[in-house]
Amino acid sequence: MVFLENGVNDIFVINEMIVVEGRKDTVSIKRAVEADTIETNGSAVGESVLKQIELAAKRRGVIVFTDPDYAGNRIRQIVSxxxxxxxxxxxxxxxxxxxxxxxxxxxxxxxxxxxxxxxxAVRTEQLEPFAAQMTVADLMEAGLLSGKGARSRRERLGEHLSIGYANGKQLLKRLHIFRITPEEFNEAVRWINKQEESEVE
Structure with missing residues (x-):
């Protein structure tokens, strides 16, 4: 993101094409930043849209920015x-x-x-091999895979790390794809614990 300060209205310019689900998303994006979008028109992403995204990725780069729900996650997976x-x-x-x-x-x-x-807070998928930093045991110990409140803790973790929500099966993979370090992970877990403690008081 490029930030342009012109004294009256500060302008945020995005060089990459932003992949969104529909026209209303485009309108909201353009209220916030100066950017071009590609609309998937729902979660059944068509071949012509995928070709547009491929071309945009080669020429300008792509940011996938979909809704925080099942359909939005499905679009992310198809595009990725x-x-x-x-x-x-x-x-x-x-x-x-x-x-x-x-x-x-x-x-x-x-x-x-x-x-x-x-x-x-945009994150980039990493393609090269990555030595696993966290394990399933780490996620279990942090209360992210099972037990009361595990889903809520995963939601908070995803928001705090800017990697979005992932279910128990996908969380470890997502942490690795976005190269989350043990330090970042542990700091996020401490933050979640503090949030939960403050809610109990």
Whole structure:
């Protein structure tokens, strides 16, 4: 992200193409930053859209910025499989909640500040082999795989590390893909513990 300060309105310019789910997401992105988008038009990402994303990745780079739900995660997986090494931005669920009842969470509901925050915390998938830093035992010890509150702890971990939510089966892989170090992981777990302690008081 390039930050341009012009004295009146500060402008954030994104060089990469941002992959979003639909037109309303594009509108919200453009309220927050100056950027071009590619819309997948839902979770069944078509061949023509994938070709656009491939071309964009070669020419400008790509940031996948989808909703924090099952469909958004599915789109990330489809794009990552076809175009490995993408950058990813994750919006917090709390920032993506709709103002009206009955609507699902989405980037379209996020404020410009929340969108900029997510883009500033963008993570890049790493393709080269990676010596595993964390193990399943580490995740178990941190209360992230089983027991009361494990799902909530995974949600908090994903938000704190800016890697999005992952279920128990996918969490270790996601930590490795985004090269989360043991220090980052342990700091995030300490933060989660403090959050939970403050809620009990």
């Amino acid at each position: 499989k076809r175009v490995p090494g993408c950058k990813h931005a994750f919006i917090k669920k709390a920032d993506a909640n709709p103002k009206q009842r009955g609507k699902s969470v989405g980037v379209e509901h996020a404020s410009p500040d929340a969108i900029r925050e997510a883009l500033l």
